Amino acid sequence: MKMKKLLSIVAASAMVLSMAGCGNGGSDNAGASTGAAESSSATEAAGTEANGNSSASADGTFKIGGIGPITGAAAIYGTNVRNAAQIAVDEINAAGGVNGYQLELNFQDEHDPEKAVNAYNTLKDWGAQMILGAVTSTPCIAVTEVTKEDNMFQLTPSGSAVDCAKYDNNFRLCFSDPDQGAASAQYIGENNLATKVAVFCDTSNVYSTGIRDSFLAGAESQPFEVVAQLEYTADTNQDFSVQIQQAQEAGADLVFLPMYYEDASRILTQSDAAGYHPSFFSCDGMDGILTVENFDTSLAEGVMLLTPFAADAQDEKTQNFVKAYEDAYGDTPNQFAADGYDCVYAIKAALEASNATPDMSVSDLCEAMKSAMTTISLDGLTGEGMTWNEAGEPSKAPKAVKIENGAYTAM
Amino acid sequence: MSFLTFLINGISLGSVYALIALGYTMVYGIAKMLNFAHGDVIMVGAFATYTVCSTLGLSPALGVLAAVVLCTVLGMVIEKVAYKPLRKASSPLAVLITAIGVSYFLQNVALLIFGSNMKSFTSVVPLDSVKFFGGRITISGETIVTILSCIVIMAVLMLFINKTKAGQAMLAVSEDKGAAQLMGINADATITLTFAIGSALAAVAGVLLCSAYPSLTPYTGSMPGIKAFVAAVFGGIGSIPGAFIGGVLLGVIENLTKAYISAQLSDAIVFAVLIVVLLVKPTGLLGRNIQEKV
Numbered sequence: 001m002k003m004k005k006l007l008s009i010v011a012a013s014a015m016v017l018s019m020a021g022c023g024n025g026g027s028d029n030a031g032a033s034t035g036a037a038e039s040s041s042a043t044e045a046a047g048t049e050a051n052g053n054s055s056a057s058a059d060g061t062f063k064i065g066g067i068g069p070i071t072g073a074a075a076i077y078g079t080n081v082r083n084a085a086q087i088a089v090d091e092i093n094a095a096g097g098v099n100g101y102q103l104e105l106n107f108q109d110e111h112d113p114e115k116a117v118n119a120y121n122t123l124k125d126w127g128a129q130m131i132l133g134a135v136t137s138t139p140c141i142a143v144t145e146v147t148k149e150d151n152m153f154q155l156t157p158s159g160s161a162v163d164c165a166k167y168d169n170n171f172r173l174c175f176s177d178p179d180q181g182a183a184s185a186q187y188i189g190e191n192n193l194a195t196k197v198a199v200f201c202d203t204s205n206v207y208s209t210g211i212r213d214s215f216l217a218g219a220e221s222q223p224f225e226v227v228a229q230l231e232y233t234a235d236t237n238q239d240f241s242v243q244i245q246q247a248q249e250a251g252a253d254l255v256f257l258p259m260y261y262e263d264a265s266r267i268l269t270q271s272d273a274a275g276y277h278p279s280f281f282s283c284d285g286m287d288g289i290l291t292v293e294n295f296d297t298s299l300a301e302g303v304m305l306l307t308p309f310a311a312d313a314q315d316e317k318t319q320n321f322v323k324a325y326e327d328a329y330g331d332t333p334n335q336f337a338a339d340g341y342d343c344v345y346a347i348k349a350a351l352e353a354s355n356a357t358p359d360m361s362v363s364d365l366c367e368a369m370k371s372a373m374t375t376i377s378l379d380g381l382t383g384e385g386m387t388w389n390e391a392g393e394p395s396k397a398p399k400a401v402k403i404e405n406g407a408y409t410a411m
Numbered sequence: 412m413s414f415l416t417f418l419i420n421g422i423s424l425g426s427v428y429a430l431i432a433l434g435y436t437m438v439y440g441i442a443k444m445l446n447f448a449h450g451d452v453i454m455v456g457a458f459a460t461y462t463v464c465s466t467l468g469l470s471p472a473l474g475v476l477a478a479v480v481l482c483t484v485l486g487m488v489i490e491k492v493a494y495k496p497l498r499k500a501s502s503p504l505a506v507l508i509t510a511i512g513v514s515y516f517l518q519n520v521a522l523l524i525f526g527s528n529m530k531s532f533t534s535v536v537p538l539d540s541v542k543f544f545g546g547r548i549t550i551s552g553e554t555i556v557t558i559l560s561c562i563v564i565m566a567v568l569m570l571f572i573n574k575t576k577a578g579q580a581m582l583a584v585s586e587d588k589g590a591a592q593l594m595g596i597n598a599d600a601t602i603t604l605t606f607a608i609g610s611a612l613a614a615v616a617g618v619l620l621c622s623a624y625p626s627l628t629p630y631t632g633s634m635p636g637i638k639a640f641v642a643a644v645f646g647g648i649g650s651i652p653g654a655f656i657g658g659v660l661l662g663v664i665e666n667l668t669k670a671y672i673s674a675q676l677s678d679a680i681v682f683a684v685l686i687v688v689l690l691v692k693p694t695g696l697l698g699r700n701i702q703e704k705v
Contacts, residue, residue, distance in 0.1 A: 203675050231674045235634060238624040241420040242669040249413055262529045262626060269531075269625045273551035275540055294465045295531035 425662020450636015486610025
């Protein structure tokens, strides 16, 4: 009897444990779908608008199919890409197009892998010849499978997971997750931001471990020393007091946080409570820290993050782009917008380098652009002299922003 | 020096576990059921405080009060609606599964109302960090308040159980429900009272937990709830001092493991300790061995 009871307790707690795991892991998706339900009417409106633009299509145009979330929790990402890509398309068309042909953009919604593939099929029916997207990693990976099958050229603005550029027809504009680590190490070293660095890592998360590993590899050739490696898992991501104490004792003057902003917000709060105030450096996962509800943004003051774009940068290209975006959409563009804008120009450069024409088949066009991508060099919003290798990975100088007065500021 | 900091932070974490474990252990002692929704009552309490303090902008004291009142009522309602009808069910698993259902229900309601985006919880503790030994040890105000609250609550609870009529009734019902009813004790009312007290403690635990680890999602209560359940079993389920000792020990073991062995293995080691304790002392540290009638 007793044994039975004990067994049932153990079994029940195991059940609850595993369910708690699911709950945590699935929370983002759940949010995305709730948000989606709320704003589905908004999509329809946006969808009709996009279709309205594309219905004016005629033969003799390059048709770019865009895929990104324009509804739901990640809508801000997709909307920025769509708007900025449209600005780039309009600019190029106004300047006479590519090889004498106009560009045309049709942007479809994505929430999850299934919807992204549906969006791709819709775009194929429309006659898309190349894909700009998908914007977020998991749907992007799903789309790579179908573009590979059709041998259609695909360039993702912001799919940073390694597998987003898995096949030889896939290219990306942003750094891959692990490359952000090496780029961060390079940036910290070149700008002498620290002498002793502590590195956090969520060992249960591939994004975090990928960046950490490449950061450590990149740090070897840099003039700073990694004095502490602090690990945690998704189950122990609440209490960081021990790790913070260890970083403090190791004398780290900079703490590297390769993680999403939820965990980072707790680390910032608990460091402050422990009286530890080093500099913090993070990657794109930190983007969003200022939007956490009720977060005391003064805690994030001085936090630096690797990001390809800051809307307040003073160079002429950025200023012109931000002005065009604000005039057209009444909102300040974020890094996703810059990625989307550069993607269109990368496509233009590849089309020009390969002397492509719209009457080529999708597969021929893909082959031509694929080899052209490795030869072009693009001066874009997210970096000067961007080049690509055959694996589809970009090479550009890392840029970072700093949070000052509750806003991202170019460094 | 750092050992002391780890220890104090461990005691603070353990105090939160202890507060939650009290709810588990009291309910188990009296209703002989595992209330797996207890962890989510913590989350409801934290959201109540969040709404009052951060959304409505009222004072933290009012926020804590709102959390305690809401959770007390919620605990009583859950007991009446979900558990009481099943108390006579033939299998004890029925009420256990219902508890898991209630847990999901609370999480999903919170998800609907507040969404899955993380909220940053503003600490209700007005104290600043205190520095000792010339700044070599910094202890946050939250840590101090958590430990003190836990000790005070424990003391009050022990007094309540040993010195008041209602407390004695709780003891009697947990000892032998049938005999207690024959003596004129209203067992149903006593069980409801237990749920009310357990849930009020959960509210306090939720506010303290989120003050120390300031993020709030509908899943905030799951992991601490499980850890507290472990603490309750560790200390001897059904025993109130056991829950306290179990909770504090668990927090200290967890923190010291993180500091000196491995941050990744800390949970595994915590559960391994539980298994060892149960092997050596199957009723937990302070649990009493009661012969069951077959």
